[in-house]
Amino acid sequence: xxxxxxxxxxxxxxxxxxxxxxxxxxxxxxxxxxxxxxxxxxxxxxxxxxxxxxxxxxxxxxxxxxxxxxxxxxxxxxxxxxxxxxxxxxxxxxxxxxxxxxxxxxxxxxxxxxxxxxxxxx
Amino acid sequence: xxxxxxxxxxxxxxxxxxxxxxxxxxxxxxxxxxxxxxxxxxxxxxxxxxxxxxxxxxxxxxxxxxxxxxxxxxxxxxxxxxxxxxxxxxxxxxxxxxxxxxxxxxxxxxxxxxxxxxxxxxxxxxxxxxxxxxxxxxxxxxxxxxxxxxxxxxxxxxxxxxxxx
Numbered sequence: 484x485x486x487x488x489x490x491x492x493x494x495x496x497x498x499x500x501x502x503x504x505x506x507x508x509x510x511x512x513x514x515x516x517x518x519x520x521x522x523x524x525x526x527x528x529x530x531x532x533x534x535x536x537x538x539x540x541x542x543x544x545x546x547x548x549x550x551x552x553x554x555x556x557x558x559x560x561x562x563x564x565x566x567x568x569x570x571x572x573x574x575x576x577x578x579x580x581x582x583x584x585x586x587x588x589x590x591x592x593x594x595x596x597x598x599x600x601x602x603x604x605x
Numbered sequence: 606x607x608x609x610x611x612x613x614x615x616x617x618x619x620x621x622x623x624x625x626x627x628x629x630x631x632x633x634x635x636x637x638x639x640x641x642x643x644x645x646x647x648x649x650x651x652x653x654x655x656x657x658x659x660x661x662x663x664x665x666x667x668x669x670x671x672x673x674x675x676x677x678x679x680x681x682x683x684x685x686x687x688x689x690x691x692x693x694x695x696x697x698x699x700x701x702x703x704x705x706x707x708x709x710x711x712x713x714x715x716x717x718x719x720x721x722x723x724x725x726x727x728x729x730x731x732x733x734x735x736x737x738x739x740x741x742x743x744x745x746x747x748x749x750x751x752x753x754x755x756x757x758x759x760x761x762x763x764x765x766x767x768x769x770x
Contacts (some may be wrong), residue, residue: 486684526734526735527734527735528631539725540735542732543724543725543726543728544729546687546724546725547726547729550726565729566635567635568635568642568729568731568732569632569635569734570632570634570635570732572632572633600606
């Protein structure tokens with residue numbers, strides 16, 4: 484079973500929706516584009532990154548990421564551009580801000596709290 | 606401590622219940638109250654259509670549509686009504702002229718200018734993720750964004766928001 488899961492992971496992790504004509508000739512840029520694609524959420528499909536989605540908007544976002552990479556923009560610039568247009572929803576990891584600090588700190592504090600509760604002396 | 610977990614459990618249930626009632630398809634626009642993005646695209650007549658055209662007017666409506674999009678046909682009569690009072694600009698996403706012209710001829714055109722967004726990149730520039738989407742622009746700032754077709758029941762909102770001072 485473990486071996487099966489291991490192989491399924493390898494097979495599934497390679498599955499992407501990128502079409503052959505989208506792929507950049509420059510391998511380094513293409514690798515960078517895929518890295519960015521993994522961090523952007525497709526807006527019309529629930530919880531899928533743009534890399535794996537066949538939706539029209541995901542295709543367009545993949546395209547604009549590649550166009551901007553070829554123009555020589557950095558990953559941060561591209562992420563900022565798309566974030567400025569679509570807001571926090573498009574990012575898989577929300578930025579650390581005053582109103583999002585709970586998202587980051589709550590899980591950690593629960594973990595610590597529950598660990599204390601679990602291991603306390605009875 | 607037991608009491609705490611009891612309260613906490615119901616707090617979680619409440620959060621989940623609230624969350625389930627939200628529509629995950631509605632992504633809030635990040636452009637509200639911001640200046641409209643700069644752009645320059647070809648219009649249907651082959652002229653230049655830029656952000657300056659939208660900034661020059663007091664209140665305008667910008668509508669993203671396409672002849673291949675069925676909900677756009679549903680909102681069309683509402684746009685025609687609104688165009689009597691407010692200038693409406695259109696951006697046709699991934700639309701060929703030969704498809705768009707007969708569509709406009711059949712339904713009538715509420716648009717002053719139609720920009721042609723051939724590759725869909727202009728839609729990304731505006732944070733559009735589905736068609737149709739409609740923006741109300743006042744003095745060069747984005748005031749309101751409507752996702753999906755404008756129905757008859759939405760007309761009131763639009764009339765109120767586009768009232769001239």
